[in-house]
Amino acid sequence: MTPVMSPKSWRWAGRTRAADRLFELAAEEATGALHLNGPWGGTIFLVQGRIDYVESVLTPGVEALLLRPPRTDEQSWAELVPALRRGETVETEAARSAAARLLRSQLASDIDAEILRRTASADAALAALGTAVPETARTRTRFRPDERHWCPSVRTFTVVDVLAEVDRRKAVLARMTLGIQPDRVVRRAPQLPIERVRLTATQWNVARAADGSRTAQDIAWQLGHGVFATTMVIHQLARLGVLTADQESPESPGPQMVPARHVLSFLRASAAGLHLE
């Protein structure tokens, strides 16, 4: 059994020290949790050298996705979210045991739970592994052997699979237009450019939450959605003219910015991603 995840097969400009460590652990077929601290902190759970789950301090985990309203009443949810975001141990533990109870009670189907788990994990991977941490930042990685995630694993992915998805998402974010980014404040447009518009329930909830004080990340937490997916929904709403990004930092696109195409294409982004050296 030759592991196919040698760092050499992984050509990625933004490779981080965390990714390097993951390749080592994959080669060792390690089981346990790799803790990354710092502002982009998170935990990567491995089973036999494959990634089982990724957690980030910046994105809602599977417990949040499972417990979001209407499963939890609005009032308790509004109190729970800030505590989860601050990473308070008592509330986090309580949320995890509530989510575990929910799974045991079968009120959430096993399929739904597993899909939410993969969604949450990919979202966290972008935050924890996709950020190019400056060399000067003191991030420490620590591996705790045999530590497992509370939600039992049924499917694991190779380190290469997870990092490829991180890379793909980065390529999509680099092509966002209209000033939309996960950490940018958005607000409702003062006036709709068209006579009428029909929104899905999620689009409506996002538009309702975009009151000029929240970023895509804040809205994702508030609704119990993925941060990346919420950013995409916001881009769609901005395209419709329902939302606008705050212009506090005028559109100063990064070096990778491409000509403005307001209809964002995953296909175009992935084609660009595949040709990245």
Next chain:
Amino acid sequence: MHLIQARRQQDERESGSSSVNSVTSDTDVRISSVADTDAVRRALSRLRTIDGLVTVCLVEPDSAQVLEIVVGADADPAVAGAVTDPSAVTVAAGASDVVQVIGLMTSSLGEPDELEDVTIALGRRYHLIVPQREVGADGVIIVLTLDRARTNLALARQQLRSFGPLLASVDDAGHVA
């Protein structure tokens, strides 16, 4: 034909693999896919018997992520089954783009209507996009890729409907629980 496929599936199930097998490598995913402990793979594996099926992808349309992929029962053995296969990633990206654009269209029309499914007919392949709104953080789509030479589209759609809810919980024998 169906009997042979059913028999083959039965064999695969009995030669059975535990959850431990499914974590070893991507190359054995094809073999272990039916007797999997993974509820998602089990549900998608039900669709493997559709005539001419090449792959079934479970995709989150808001991120275009391939959440899972299952290879058809009699597809070309060269078709791999990894979530980062370039062809799977491309199909997921294209299908998500289609769903996003149709979303823009229905939003702008302002009429109370929503997407039921999309059929993309290429010279050699069909791609069927079927939204599943009740699952995941904000719905998922199932993308079926079919080999046109071995597919009767009307029949395939009928087969698809006969499954009932596509993401229903399925027991080990492949029956809807």
